[in-house]
Amino acid sequence: MATALITGSSRGIGAAIALRLAEDGYDIALNDISEAMFEDNDIIDKIKAQGVMCESFVADVSSYDQCEQMVKDVKAKLGTIDVLVNNAGITRDGLLARMSEESFDSVIAVNQKSVFNMTKFVGSVMMKQRSGRIINLSSVAGLWGNPGQFNYSASKAAIIGMTKTVAKELGSRGITCNAVAPGFIKTPMTDKLTEAQKENILRMIAMRRYGTVEEIAGVVSFLASKDASYVTGQVIEISGGLSM
Numbered sequence: 714m715a716t717a718l719i720t721g722s723s724r725g726i727g728a729a730i731a732l733r734l735a736e737d738g739y740d741i742a743l744n745d746i747s748e749a750m751f752e753d754n755d756i757i758d759k760i761k762a763q764g765v766m767c768e769s770f771v772a773d774v775s776s777y778d779q780c781e782q783m784v785k786d787v788k789a790k791l792g793t794i795d796v797l798v799n800n801a802g803i804t805r806d807g808l809l810a811r812m813s814e815e816s817f818d819s820v821i822a823v824n825q826k827s828v829f830n831m832t833k834f835v836g837s838v839m840m841k842q843r844s845g846r847i848i849n850l851s852s853v854a855g856l857w858g859n860p861g862q863f864n865y866s867a868s869k870a871a872i873i874g875m876t877k878t879v880a881k882e883l884g885s886r887g888i889t890c891n892a893v894a895p896g897f898i899k900t901p902m903t904d905k906l907t908e909a910q911k912e913n914i915l916r917m918i919a920m921r922r923y924g925t926v927e928e929i930a931g932v933v934s935f936l937a938s939k940d941a942s943y944v945t946g947q948v949i950e951i952s953g954g955l956s957m
């Protein structure tokens with residue numbers, strides 16, 4: 714049985730990806746930053762109801778040491794890692810002129826350094842087995858920039874560079890690496906936007922609606938599937954036509 718590890722997967726897009734990959738038949742390694750994220754949360758039961766194994770692993774993905782330990786723990790409990798989804802992410806929005814150093818550093822650490830940490834340790838597992846799929850969560854902010862998101866856009870643009878580099882470094886070992894760049898998806902992250910911000914955003918989206926977490930999970934499922942075996946180094950925008 715193949716195993717998928719999804720970071721930041723107790724809720725939101727990560728939880729939807731985990732559930733979809735469980736439906737596809739993968740054993741699932743969930744991750745989040747604290748045990749509390751898995752309390753009063755039915756995601757583990759929903760995944761197990763698909764007839765696959767599911768374990769949760771608490772680790773801060775911005776920590777190199779915690780990522781190394783988590784990868785060892787996932788291998789010990791679930792055997793191997795065939796799919797890695799680098800999903801964990803945070804926002805600390807604010808205009809550049811007012812952005813604190815802490816806001817910049819924390820977003821880079823969680824969104825960008827985590828991809829280095831996880832890809833290094835999981836990549837080594839995948840290189841030994843000479844197969845693997847790595848799927849990174851970028852964002853339209855990384856492709857096109859977004860006022861108020863200097864830190865977030867920087868981290869999500871960096872993910873595109875890392876995705877293409879990993880695709881080139883690991884392609885000969887049977888490993889693909891792709892990114893998805895969601896637009897505005899209804900999750901706790903976007904619930905934080907003001908009504909005025911939400912209205913402005915809807916006007917820019919060709920489909921005039923937010924995306925759903927399932928619509929992101931479907932594309933990730935495709936990238937993890939046999940049908941995407943010759944797709945690597947690509948960024949798929951999932952935004953309802955936001956950027957045209």
Ligand code: NAD
Nearest residue numbers: 721725726746773774800801802850852895897898900902
């Ligand atoms: P969310 O806030 O609902 O979920 C993010 C998850 O990551 C949470 O469970 C959180 O606890 C976890 N997390 C945060 N820091 C962590 C850390 N240091 N270690 C481990 N886990 C950590 O957000 P979401 O909307 O589901 O976003 C998921 C991903 O999709 C993010 O990378 C985000 O940038 C990206 N994205 C989201 C949207 C959107 O519209 N929601 C758009 C584009 C990209």
